Structures are given as structure tokens and as C-alpha cells.
Amino acid sequence: MSRTALTVLLGLASPLFSQAIPTASRVADVQVGAGYAAGSPDYIHRTFPGITAYADVDLRSHFGGEMEFHDIFDSQGSGMAQRTYELGARYLRTYGPLVPYAKGLFGIGQFKYPQGLTVLDYWMFAGGGGIDYKLTERIHLRGEYEYQKWISFPNGGLHPQIVTFAVAYHFPGTLRRR
Numbered sequence: 001m002s003r004t005a006l007t008v009l010l011g012l013a014s015p016l017f018s019q020a021i022p023t024a025s026r027v028a029d030v031q032v033g034a035g036y037a038a039g040s041p042d043y044i045h046r047t048f049p050g051i052t053a054y055a056d057v058d059l060r061s062h063f064g065g066e067m068e069f070h071d072i073f074d075s076q077g078s079g080m081a082q083r084t085y086e087l088g089a090r091y092l093r094t095y096g097p098l099v100p101y102a103k104g105l106f107g108i109g110q111f112k113y114p115q116g117l118t119v120l121d122y123w124m125f126a127g128g129g130g131i132d133y134k135l136t137e138r139i140h141l142r143g144e145y146e147y148q149k150w151i152s153f154p155n156g157g158l159h160p161q162i163v164t165f166a167v168a169y170h171f172p173g174t175l176r177r178r
Contacts, residue, residue, distance in 0.1 A: 027173050028057055028058060028059050028173050029056075029057075029058040029064070029170070029171070029172060029173045030055070030056065030057050030058075030170075030171040030173075031055070031056045031132075031140055031168040031169065031170040031171065032053075032054070032055045032168060032169055032171075033053070033054050033055075033140070033142060033166045033167055033168025033169070034051065034052065034053045034054075034166060034167070034168075035051070035052050035142065035164055035165050035166025035167060036049070036050075036051065036052070036164070036165050036166070037049070037050040037051060037052040037070050037071075037072055037162050037163070037164045038050070038072075038162070038163050038164075039070070039072035039082065039160050039161065039162040039163075040160060040161045040162075041072065041080070041082055041158075041160050042158050042159045042160050042161075043080075043158065044074070044080070046074070046076070048072040048073055048074055048075065048080075048081075048082070049072065049073070049075050050070060050071050050072030050073055050162075051070075051071050052068065052069065052070050052071075052162075052164045052166060053068070053069045054066060054067065054068040054069070054166070054168075055067045056090065056168075058090075058092065058173075061094075062091060062092060062093060063089065063090070063091060063092075064089070064090050064092065065087070065088065065089055065090065066086075066087070066088055066089070066090050066103055066105065067086070067087050068084070068085075068086045068087075068105060068107075069083075069084065069085055069086075070082070070083065070084045070086075070146075070162055070164075071083045072160075072162065073112075078114045078115070079112065079113075079114050079115045079117075080112060080113065080114050081111075081112040082109060082110070082111055082112070082158075082160060083109070083110040083112075084107055084108070084109045084110070084124065084126070084148065085107045085108050086105035086106065086107035086124075086126055087105060087106060087107055088103055088104050088105030088106055088107075088126070089103065089104055090102065090103035090104075091103075097133055097134040097135075098131060098132075098133060098134075099131065099132040099133075099134065099140075100129070100130070100131045101129060101130060101131070101132070102127075102128070102129040103126075103127065103128055103129065103146075104125075104126070104127050105125070105126040105127070105128075105146075106123075106124070106125055106126075107123075107124055107126070108121050108122070108123065108124065109121070109122045109123075109124040109148070109150050109153075109158070110122075111150075111153070111158070122150045122151070122152045122153045122158070123150070123151050123152045124148055124149060124150040124151060124152075124158075125148070125149050125151065126146050126147065126148040126149070127146070127147055128144060128145050128146035128147060129144070129145060130142055130143050130144030130145060130164070131143055131144075132168070134170075137170065137172065138169060138170050139167065139168070139169065139170070140167070140168045140169075140170050141165075141166070141167055141168075142164065142165070142166040142167070142168060143163075143164070143165055144163070144164040144165075144166070145161070145162075145163055145164075146161070146162045146163075146164070147159070147160075147161050148160045148161070148162070
């Protein structure tokens, strides 16, 4: 067999049996935000103002995780307040600049009784949803509703509802070659 024929055969062997090489993969999308929260605390018929902070880590195009903190308090001086620390999963879709999502969280709620007498911790679940609006690639606005169920709270539990308006800084996922 001639050298030319051998070179051609060896040169064809690689493309004939090769596999597709992935071009890129996303490490994670992360956004960290803070904003205003208004809560209906379930034990008094008033809306409590407050603050919220959150971090989202999206490892896949439609699934991710969320950590969230809420602190709502009675602005009329009774000393009553609710603080929650939550962790869970979220499902999201992207439609241009709009990113609607649904979430389910688990965590601990702290209840501060009137006049600040006692602060007790209770287990809680939360479900909710909202929409992020991509104002720019890095700045996202959020509107959200969350329903909480404090399962270890006395007398049948506590069921606060919280509405949040927030702004987040978005760290886009980095692409890496394999």
C-alpha cells in the first residue's frame, strides 16, 4: 500500500468515527436582590411593612434554587414582628425580558410577640410565584407573592401572605469549553 493511500485512510478514520464536541455549557446564573415587603401577618388585620433579601442560583435553564429572608414588623409600635429564613427550589421560564417563576420553600419563622416579650422559632413552608423583568442584562426587577404556612405555630398554625417588590443584580452564567 502506498504512503498516499495510507495517509488518506488514516485521515478519514477520525472524522468517520468522531462524536460531536459540546461547544459550551452554563455553569450557573446567579442573582442577588433586596427590596420592600408588605405582609398580611394572619393574626391582626393590618399590613406590616418590611424588607426582603434573596439569592437565586439557576443551574439549569428552567430549574434553580432560592434563599430568601423576610422581616416584616408592626409600624404602629406594638413590637410584633415576623422574620423568616427560607430555602427551596424554583421553576422558571424566559420570554424575552420577562421571567415568570413558581417556587416552593422550607425554613424557620421567628415570631416576636407584642412589646417584644418573646421571640420563638417555628418550622414553616412557603409557596409562591412572581415575575422578574430584565431591565438590563445585569439589573432585574421583581414582583412576587408568597403564601406561608407555619406548621409548628400554636392553635392551627400561622398563614402570612407577603408581597415583594425588589431589584437584583444578575451575574450571568459563564460559558466554558469542554
